Amino acid sequence: MKQPTYVLDTSALLSGKPISISGSLLVTTPKVAAELRPGGRDYRAFQLLREKGLCIFEPTAASLARCRDAATRSGDIGRLSPTDLEVLAVALDINENPEQEAVVLSDDYSIQNLADMLHVKYLGVSQDGITRQITWVVSCPGCGRRFAEKTSVCPVCGTTTRVTAQRKARLHGRTGTEQGRKDNKV
Numbered sequence: 290m291k292q293p294t295y296v297l298d299t300s301a302l303l304s305g306k307p308i309s310i311s312g313s314l315l316v317t318t319p320k321v322a323a324e325l326r327p328g329g330r331d332y333r334a335f336q337l338l339r340e341k342g343l344c345i346f347e348p349t350a351a352s353l354a355r356c357r358d359a360a361t362r363s364g365d366i367g368r369l370s371p372t373d374l375e376v377l378a379v380a381l382d383i384n385e386n387p388e389q390e391a392v393v394l395s396d397d398y399s400i401q402n403l404a405d406m407l408h409v410k411y412l413g414v415s416q417d418g419i420t421r422q423i424t425w426v427v428s429c430p431g432c433g434r435r436f437a438e439k440t441s442v443c444p445v446c447g448t449t450t451r452v453t454a455q456r457k458a459r460l461h462g463r464t465g466t467e468q469g470r471k472d473n474k475v
């Protein structure tokens with residue numbers, strides 16, 4: 290059975306929600322840590338988590354590149370900060386370890402969407418998790434073409450493109466434990 294490792298983004302750290310750390314590993318990234326200003330209440334909560342074992346992992350360049358590629362393909366790249374990409378890249382690095390499984394804790398919709406694309410588990414902090422996945426579609430209002438790459442100008446007719454969200458209704462069962470049972474052989 291894989292050990293869940295929770296990767297916290299800034300929204301998770303700022304949520305003010307009590308984060309239970311009994312028995313699970315908690316991880317965040319240098320850029321998330323840098324977004325918390327010393328002195329505030331959130332920073333004290335962060336320091337407390339650090340004392341209780343919150344680790345700060347730096348992602349590998351390879352995982353960062355994978356995240357950037359996926360975000361470009363999904364059209365999320367414009368909505369994701371370098372900090373967001375770092376969080377997802379650390380999750381990919383953790384998943385390289387066959388004994389661990391990263392679960393990203395984030396209320397950020399673009400992070401959740403990209404996590405889905407990268408087959409990384411996630412949980413919302415202030416909601417129960419999203420039930421839809423959004424794909425950002427780049428289209429040209431001039432000629433009606435759609436593009437997989439995020440391009441600001443249509444390469445066919447030169448019109449400025451438009452980015453729209455396309456929602457796919459779905460259940461996000463990946464954070465569940467539905468696989469837990471069938472491993473019990475008699």
Ligand SMILES: [Zn+2]
Pocket residue numbers: 429430431432433434443444445446447448
């Ligand atoms: Zn066009």
